[in-house]
Structure formats: structure tokens, C-alpha cells
Amino acid sequence: xxxxxxxxxxxxxxxxxxxxxxxxxxxxxxxTFDIILSTANGTSYNSYLVKGSEGVAVxxxxxxxxxxxxxxxxxxxVDYSDIKYIVLNHLEPDxxxxxxxxxxRAPQAKLYISQRAISMLKALLKPASEVIEKNFDYTTVNTxxxxxxxxRTLSFLHTPFLHWPDTQCTYLxxxxxxxxxxxxxxxxxxxxxxxxxxxxxRFSFDYYYAHIMRPFKNHVMDALKLIEPLKIKQIxxxxxxxxxxxxxxxxxxxxxxxxxxxxxxxVNDDKTLIIFYMSSYGNTARxxxxxxxxxxxxxxxxxxxxxxxxxxxxxxxDLIEEADALLFGSPTINGDAVKxxxxxxxxxxxxxxxxxxxGAFGSFGWSGEAxxxxxxxxxxxxxxxxxxxxxxxxxxxxxxxxxxxxFGRQIARKLTGKKEDKGVIDFADLx
Amino acid sequence: MxxxxxxxxxxxxTVNVPAGTRIIEVSEKIGAGIIYGCRExxxxxxxxxxxxxxxxxxxxxxLEEKVLKENMASRxxxxxxxxxxxGDCKVKPA
Ligand SMILES: Cc1cc2nc3c(=O)[nH]c(=O)nc-3n(C[C@H](O)[C@H](O)[C@H](O)COP(=O)(O)O)c2cc1C
Ligand code: FES
Ligand SMILES: [Fe+2]
Ligand SMILES: [Fe+2]
Numbered sequence: 001x002x003x004x005x006x007x008x009x010x011x012x013x014x015x016x017x018x019x020x021x022x023x024x025x026x027x028x029x030x031x032t033f034d035i036i037l038s039t040a041n042g043t044s045y046n047s048y049l050v051k052g053s054e055g056v057a058v059x060x061x062x063x064x065x066x067x068x069x070x071x072x073x074x075x076x077x078v079d080y081s082d083i084k085y086i087v088l089n090h091l092e093p094d095x096x097x098x099x100x101x102x103x104x105r106a107p108q109a110k111l112y113i114s115q116r117a118i119s120m121l122k123a124l125l126k127p128a129s130e131v132i133e134k135n136f137d138y139t140t141v142n143t144x145x146x147x148x149x150x151x152r153t154l155s156f157l158h159t160p161f162l163h164w165p166d167t168q169c170t171y172l173x174x175x176x177x178x179x180x181x182x183x184x185x186x187x188x189x190x191x192x193x194x195x196x197x198x199x200x201x202r203f204s205f206d207y208y209y210a211h212i213m214r215p216f217k218n219h220v221m222d223a224l225k226l227i228e229p230l231k232i233k234q235i236x237x238x239x240x241x242x243x244x245x246x247x248x249x250x251x252x253x254x255x256x257x258x259x260x261x262x263x264x265x266x267v268n269d270d271k272t273l274i275i276f277y278m279s280s281y282g283n284t285a286r287x288x289x290x291x292x293x294x295x296x297x298x299x300x301x302x303x304x305x306x307x308x309x310x311x312x313x314x315x316x317x318d319l320i321e322e323a324d325a326l327l328f329g330s331p332t333i334n335g336d337a338v339k340x341x342x343x344x345x346x347x348x349x350x351x352x353x354x355x356x357x358x359g360a361f362g363s364f365g366w367s368g369e370a371x372x373x374x375x376x377x378x379x380x381x382x383x384x385x386x387x388x389x390x391x392x393x394x395x396x397x398x399x400x401x402x403x404x405x406x407f408g409r410q411i412a413r414k415l416t417g418k419k420e421d422k423g424v425i426d427f428a429d430l431x
Numbered sequence: 432m433x434x435x436x437x438x439x440x441x442x443x444x445t446v447n448v449p450a451g452t453r454i455i456e457v458s459e460k461i462g463a464g465i466i467y468g469c470r471e472x473x474x475x476x477x478x479x480x481x482x483x484x485x486x487x488x489x490x491x492x493x494l495e496e497k498v499l500k501e502n503m504a505s506r507x508x509x510x511x512x513x514x515x516x517x518g519d520c521k522v523k524p525a
Contacts, residue, residue: 115503355441355464384442384462424436427448430460 008191011069012076016194016242017175017234019051019152023058023073025066028189033094037211040204042189045070045094046238048179049077050172052149055084058109059154059170059179060238064097071098071105080106085147087112087154089181090167091120095238100128103136111138112147114158117166141168143226159183159223161216169227176233182212183223184250185237196245204240205250209257214350220258227251260322271301271415274319277329278308278338283363283395284329290401291327291361291390294408301412308340317347325357325415326383330370332362337370345377358383359411361390361404368393386414435487435516439463440523454479454488454511454522464524465511475502477511484520 007014013021028042045062047070056078062070083106088096091113103109113121118140125136141147146155157169162183170179186208190198213220228251235243235250243250273295279285285307292305306316320326328345330337358378360371371389378385390407392400433450437457441464446457455477458465468476475498481488485507491499495513508525 115501119501354466379462382464382466384464386442386462424445424447425461427446427452427457427460430446430457 005193005197006191007193011072013049013073014193016236016244017172017177020172020175020177020236021049021051021073021077022193022236022242023047023049023070023077025062025069025073026189026191027063027066030187030189033187037187037208039187039189043187043239044189045097046185046236046240046242047074047095047098048236049074050149050152050154051078052152054148054150056082057085057087057147057149057152057154058083058102058106059087060089060095060181061086061098061102063094067098067101071101081108083109084149085110085112085154087170087179088117088121089170089179089238090164091117091124092164092182093124095181096124100125103128111136112141112156113138114156114160114166114168115140115142116160120164120166146173157223157226159219159226161219162223163212163216169223171230176231178227178230178232178235178247180227180235180237182238183220184235184243184254186240188240190241193242194245195241195243198241201241205253206257208239209254211350213254214257215352217258217352220254224251224255224258228255269300271324271412272322273301273303273325273327273412273415274316274323275303275305275327275329276308276316276341276344277306277361278331278340279329279363280331280333281363283392284331284361286396286401287361287363287390287392287404288327288329290396290404291329291408291411294405295412297409298412298416300416303408303412308344313340313344313347316344317351320348320353321351323356325359325411326378327359327361327411328374328378329360330362330374332364332368332370335367335369337362337374341370341374342377345374345381348381353378354382356383357411357414358385359387359389359407361392361407363392363394363396365394387411433517436519437516438483438521439465440482440521448516450515450517452516454509454514454516457516458511465522466524467512470512472498472510472513475499475504475510478502478504478508478525479511479514479522480505480525481507481509481514482521482523484518487516487518487520489515489517 024046030042048059050057086109141156143158153173186204188201188204192198235247277288295303330341360374438445468474
């Protein structure tokens with residue numbers, strides 16, 4: 001093993017398995033990636049070269065303004081005319097920035113992409129359309145497909161939505177190297193390149209998973225089904241360290257991160273309902289308690305009640321991810337729901353809420369917009385709102401508290417799947 | 432006026448609609464689990480499986496066929512933002 005690696009001092013390719021090279025670029029000054037991610041020391045754009053007895057494959061490229069470094073490393077090892085294949089594991093610009101230029105320099109190279117990448121590829125190459133017209137030759141591949149370089153074979157794993165719809169991974173069979181794209185990657189910049197040589201990057205690995213992969217947990221699980229059976233000696237992602245030392249640990253770690261922790265504890269089919277609320281004079285709080293009471297009449301529904309005034313909302317994101325239904329209670333203040341509710345609702349982009357049940361309630365003084373606004377936001381997050389929100393003018397009286405308990409019972413009944421006959425509704429009656 | 436009945440199997444709800452109504456118009460109003468992106472037949476986000484009454488929807492356009500194919504939709508999948516209801520049918524999110 002090369003134990004003294006410093007890729008910032010040269011512009012050659014770095015060999016890390018027989019005929020397999022890193023030809024990427026370091027970006028140590030970057031602090032914000034894709035608007036939504038911060039980095040502590042920059043990132044890297046890892047591109048790879050695989051040499052076989054009958055040609056060369058380039059796997060992913062770099063961000064456009066790092067093209068020069070990428071081409072220099074590539075040229076240190078091969079001629080453009082040797083390049084037979086260009087494999088793109090997903091088409092995000094941080095890995096396809098140098099593609100149009102590479103296609104010009106290696107016009108004979110054929111592109112290998114996933115089926116879903118076609119329309120993106122065309123959109124990406126729009127500005128360089130003269131390249132496309134002359135030598136645009138792509139093949140779409142799926143799990144089980146492979147391409148040969150003589151004594152080297154690259155096979156493909158279809159791993160959609162990690163984190164773009166068109167994502168795939170590529171596996172070099174003879175050397176057991178998995179070119180995983182952004183999967184198993186992180187924004188961490190280190191000239192020592194390999195996980196056993198770089199600084200402690202665990203925080204960065206977990207942060208990347210949490211922001212980029214977590215919204216697609218179910219797809220992560222599907223991908224792991226394809227990845228876990230592979231013999232893996234090294235994982236070569238598109239950002240951050242190459243995982244050559246105990247790569248399997250990272251696969252296991254992804255499995256842990258994407259397995260629901262609650263589902264390990266709930267043995268039966270119990271459903272979970274979480275009620276969040278804020279209340280200035282206690283009216284919305286009273287409603288929350290009664291709704292909770294009503295829902296708790298169902299043994300198989302676990303109800304939790306949380307006051308958002310308690311402060312930190314970050315821990316709630318985990319709870320929400322695993323919950324089956326969510327209710328939000330807010331008074332209407334200046335024609336809006338209160339900020340802690342919005343803060344929580346806007347921090348949910350990292351999880352998948354599709355299909356969870358939602359509902360809103362709250363006390364109001366004269367206009368009561370909050371409930372409707374929260375419902376709209378939940379619909380925007382692809383949740384189902386099975387029943388109209390509950391509003392109470394100022395202090396709830398005994399009848400209204402009974403309505404709250406009924407509201408709780410109804411949502412719990414929906415959760416347990418005890419259906420009522422809904423009948424057929426008429427389109428004209430829909431609001 | 433001609434009418435059709437569309438059932439959203441995921442929420443078990445049936446709606447009577449005037450012929451020509453797009454699936455998206457109904458599903459959004461009743462909160463069925465079909466999700467939308469571009470809403471104009473381009474992104475393939477709204478792919479929906481037609482479980483019954485395939486022939487009671489308008490024929491897919493060439494463009495819709497293309498998007499369905501590119502997104503590897505299975506047989507009897509449609510784009511909910513494009514397909515219009517002509518008669519009785521049942522759908523669920525793909
Ligand atoms: C992390 C991430 C997530 C994205 N999610 C979506 C998405 O859900 N839907 C979509 O249409 N495009 C999505 N995109 C694609 C961006 O909208 C697209 O790259 C766009 O061209 C960026 O515009 P900008 O150059 O103004 O930032 C995503 C891009 C990134 C980097
Ligand atoms: S929403 Fe984009 S195709 Fe229907
Ligand atoms: Fe990416
Ligand atoms: Fe990336």
C-alpha cells in the first residue's frame with residue numbers, strides 16, 4: 001500500500017488497484033455544496049480510470065472548473081484514443097462538468113448510463129450540442145449488464161434515487177472495486193486520499209448520508225440488496241476518501257442508518273401518532289390533550305404529545321420519520337401559524353413523508369388561518385390529510401372538547417385501518 | 432354529460448367525475464397518494480398504475496408514451512397529470 005500519498009503535490013493518476021487509477025480533483029476551498037450542504041474542509045470530485053488489455057474506461061468526471069486537473073491526471077496515464085468507454089454513475093454537474101470536453105477529446109468513446117439518464121444527458125449537453133450531433137453514442141445499462149475491456153469487466157447495478165433518479169453503481173469484478181457514485185461518499189477534502197490515511201471523517205460521512213441519502217432510505221435498502229452480496233475489496237465513491245481499509249464497515253453502516261430504529265422495538269403492528277402543539281394561553285394545548293385522549297382509546301395506537309415550546313426540534317425529525325401519523329396544533333397569530341411549527345415543518349425535507357397521515361388543529365381569535373396553512377404544507381409534503389382540521393374559537397367548551405376527542409378517535413381509526421364506508425363522492429362537491 | 436367513476440385504491444375512495452377530467456384534478460382534491468412534479472407530462476413523477484378500466488382513459492399521447500418508456504413504467508401505467516377519465520376505472524400510485 002502507498003502510505004505516503006499527497007495528491008496536492010502532483011497531477012498524475014494514482015493507482016490503487018491493478019490498472020485502476022484515481023484521476024480526480026481536490027476542491028479545498030468549497031464551503032457550501034448544492035446550496036444545502038456545508039463542508040468543513042472542502043470536497044473532492046473523484047473520477048476513475050480502469051485499464052484493461054483492450055482499452056480504457058473512464059468512470060465519472062469532475063466539476064467543470066476542475067477539468068484541467070482531471071485531464072492532466074488522465075493524460076499522465078493514457079491517450080485519449082485509448083478510451084473505449086465513459087461510464088456515468090449519475091449526471092449531476094459535479095461529475096459531468098468535464099464530460100463535453102472529454103467527448104470532444106475522445107470522440108470514439110461510448111457512453112454507458114442508466115435508462116433514466118437519457119433525458120438528463122440531453123439536457124446537460126445542450127450547450128455543447130455540436131458534440132452531440134457528431135458523436136453521440138450512448139448505451140443504457142441495467143443490473144446484470146456488463147462491458148468488457150479484455151481482461152477487465154465492469155458490471156452495473158441499477159440503484160435509482162441515490163440520490164438522483166438516474167443513479168447507478170459500477171463494479172469491477174476482477175479487482176472487486178465498487179465505483180459507487182455519491183453513495184458512500186462525503187464532502188471531505190484530504191490529499192491523502194485513502195480512508196486509512198486521511199483524518200477522522202466520520203462526522204462528514206454521516207452528515208452526507210443524513211442530507212443526501214436519507215430522503216431515499218427505501219431506495220438505499222434496495223441498493224444494499226444488490227451491493228451486500230458482492231465481494232468488495234475497495235469502495236471508490238465520487239466524493240471523499242477511497243474506502244480501501246475495511247470497506248464492508250461502510251456498507252454495514254449504511255444498512256444501520258437506513259433501518260428504522262423504532263421498527264426494531266415495536267414487535268406487533270402498533271401504529272404511532274405524534275401530536276405537536278404550541279399554545280400561548282393554553283387553548284390549543286387543551287385541544288391537544290383531548291385529541292390525544294381520544295386517539296389513545298385505541299390500544300394499537302401509540303400516541304405521543306409534545307409541546308414545541310420545549311425548544312430543540314432536531315430530535316423530532318427522527319421521531320417523525322418513523323411515525324405513521326402527525327398532528328400539528330397552532331394558534332393563529334397575525335394570520336399565520338407560529339414559527340416553531342414552520343421551523344419543524346421546514347426541517348422535514350430530509351425524510352420521506354409520503355403517505356403518512358396528517359392533520360391540524362388550533363384555537364383562534366377571529367380569522368383562524370393557521371390550521372388551513374398547516375394542512376396545505378402537509379399536502380405539499382405529500383402527506384394524506386384524511387379529515388379536515390379542527391378549529392376552536394378561543395376557549396374550548398365541553399362540547400368542543402368532545403369534538404377534539406372525536407377528532408383523535410377518527411385519526412386513530414384511520415391508522416388502524418378500520419374503514420368506514422365512504423360511499424362515492426361527486427367531483428362537483430369537492431372544494 | 433358523460434360521466435365516469437374513478438377509484439383511488441390507496442385511500443379507497445371513489446369519485447364521480449365528468450368525462451374528460453384529468454386524474455390529477457381529482458386525486459389532488461381528495462388527497463390520494465399520487466405525487467406530482469412538473470404537472471405537464473415531462474418528469475414522470477406522477478406515474479400511476481391503472482388496475483381496472485384501462486380502456487376508459489384517453490389514449491396516451493406520443494410524448495406520454497415516451498416519458499413512460501423512459502421511466503421504465505410497466506404495462507397499464509399512466510401519467511396522472513395527462514390521462515383523462517372517460518368511464519369507470521381504478522388507479523393506485525405506481
Ligand atoms: C441535492 C439536490 C436535489 C435535487 N432535487 C431535485 C428535485 O427534487 N426535483 C428536481 O426537479 N430537481 C432537483 N434537483 C436538480 C436541480 O433543480 C437542478 O440541478 C437545477 O438545474 C439547479 O438549478 P440552479 O443552478 O439554479 O441551482 C436537485 C439537485 C440537487 C443538487
Ligand atoms: S407530474 Fe411530471 S409527468 Fe406528471
Ligand atoms: Fe450527486
Ligand atoms: Fe456528487
